[in-house]
Amino acid sequence: MTNAKAVRTPVDGVPAALIRMRRIAAALLVVMAALFLLARSQAGGHPAWGFVQAFAEAAMVGGLADWFAVTALFRHPLGLPIPHTAIIPRNKDRIGDTLALFLRDNFLTPAVVARRMHRADVAAAAGRFLADPPERGRLWRGASRLIADMLEALDQERLGGMAKTALAERLRELDIAPMLGQALDAAMAEGRHAPILDGIIRWADKTLESNEHLVRDMVHARAGAVLRWTGLDETLANKIIDGLHKLIADMADDPAHPLRSKAEEGLVRLAEDLRFDPAMRERVFAIKAEILDNPAVERWWMGVWERSRAGLLKMVRSPDAAFAGQFGEALRQLGETLQADRRLRRTINRFARRAVAGAAADYGDGIVRLVSDTVRGWDTRTVTDRLENAVGRDLQYIRINGTLVGGLVGLAIHVVDVVL
Template identity: 65%
Template sequence: MMPSSLAAPANGGPRTMRIVATGLLVVMAALYVLSRFMEPRHSGWGFVRAFAEAAMVGGLADWFAVTALFRHPLGLPIPHTAIIPRNKDRIGATLASFLKDNFLTPRVVARRMRRMDVANAAGRFLATPTEGGRLRAGASRLAANVLESLDQDRLGGMVKGAIAGRLRALNAAPLIGQAIAAAMQNKRHLPVMDALIQWGSKVLLRNEATVRAMVSQRSGSILRWTGLDERIGQAVIDGLYKLLDDMATDPDHPLRIKAEEGLAQLAYDLQRDPDMQARVDRIRDELLDNPAIALWIDGLWESARAGMLRAVRDPQAALAGKLGEMLRQLGGTLQQDARLAKTINSFVRRAVVGAVATYGDQIVTLVSETIRGWDARTITGRLENAVGRDLQYIRVNGTVVGGLVGVLIHLIDRAVG
């Protein structure tokens, strides 16, 4: 452990520590020169000289060792130097094998996943928004940037094409038939029939004059001369009113029964008649080819995109409404319902283990090929940035420890002499 007085600041990077280590070596060299001149004047300088001399040897040895990891010291092609650049392919393969054997095996992943309570962690995140504020803000910015950076024409075309494709692939006739059959079975069609009868009464009320005119036009001249056409027209209107009134008040009216039989037959044909299903498919395709439907799909996409942008730009506002309340309730449920949490954790564990079993070898190959594709300068720079600061500490420690060993040897030499 190096003395705390020689330690660099906690935030010192590899470059700072390299300057400290090299500066310490220069100081030891200067101290050695000074002690050589001062030693004849006082024997205590012998200890200083021994410390500085051994410190230079230790510092230079560790400088050579650290430098030899990444490059040739002083640019000289000394054997067994520039170890990392020369062996980067082997390092990549070894690292990939290490990942595969120690991390990316189903048995290891399953054992580690058993210790993780994913459901409880997700529940805390959803139930307490403040805990994930920074993560949520970062994710929101990322999502907004992704949405805004994508080509809207291409993305919109893909989404709208997917919507239209799904609608065209939808076999609507059986679904409609099943919905009608289910509605009739539960008597939910009766309010619709009542509404249609009431609508018919209102239409007849607004068009009485039209009915009278039609009867008059089709009556003979004698009927019009005698005024019987008006009486016949009024009788027709009264008869229609009575028919509609009887249908509204009598659930077993013959026309209502006929209408229900026709509705039941329609539900049957929609589910089982190929000709009826083909007719519905043609109607579906004609609707989708209509420019109005295309505009509706365009508006649907634009509204969805605008809503997503509003939500990701201001996640707190989005989570303050019903969506936020739903997510908080879900978070509370995940924390309180042990059975649901167990199911979710089991599902996540199986999914992760399955992904590792399926894609583990591909991940290992990706790591190995990525490192193999780096040039020597890239891998050297990345490793130096990752561990360079600690390696410079080795130089500092070597200088200090070497000096202390030198003092110890000098002390033993004086005692023996």
């Protein structure tokens, strides 16, 4: 309550500091007038009164001139419609347009934003924050509540749909076949494909074991009557199944098995086709499009989005909990990595510059129009009061300085007149 009273008065929302400065400037002018009258009444006395009179007279002129200049900015002095007064109310729309153009030319053009962002090390700042989080004070809690309120205020379906659409568009444009080919090449060069082959072999063994009855049914259906009458079809089926199990076991035990070598040759050809074969790349592109168009994928993505949003809300509502436990340790490690890895910082900073510059390109004109239209929509009294409350205190110092400087100039002129 004490701070609120110090900032504003209950009358018209005018800051108390502005009212105080107005009173000081007016009181100083009254003092100069009283001093002038006193000096004039003592004109026949000591010669020093002449200097006092010259100072007070010039101070009144200077104070009144600056009062007129300051008042003319916001209103007509004494309510008189003097030309070229009430400057701000008469030029309200032009001020709004000029302010909007200033914002656009100095802050909201992509080139300016990119140039300013080039000097900003966003990644390093984020790294320092994550590695050594600041004290969770009022500012921290207020920012957390603001972010949480913004997330809850946004339309879940619309925001999730926008994020899903943006991600899907990026995935549709992405040619993943060469990337898969390069990843497969790198995995085979480093021997990281062996566990995958082992997994495929184990999966084949389990699949065969679960479907032995299908092999028996197939052999029984295709065997002749003699084989079925003698029961040799069952023996043949068992031999086939045992042979397949043995083949799979040999492949699992022998890294140099011919079939494993054939499989590796097939992987090499697949990697090459993924990178260079247009037909293979078209097939991968078609499969990717079919997956993205699947309603199940859309439902899965919306579920992921909602869980991510709920997790983010929980984190910002409880920042202390977010920086505790394994998740907090992971965030701290990420912060240390951001500070140590120069290449990663450059990548993140480049992404941040492009994102902010893109936002300026997409929304800069809209923000400019918003500022201009908002100022145009204000009534004249609102514009005048807001500007006067913002800079009026400093303008009252102009009145005080004008009074004192005017007095000193008048005193200097009187000294020169007396000496000459």
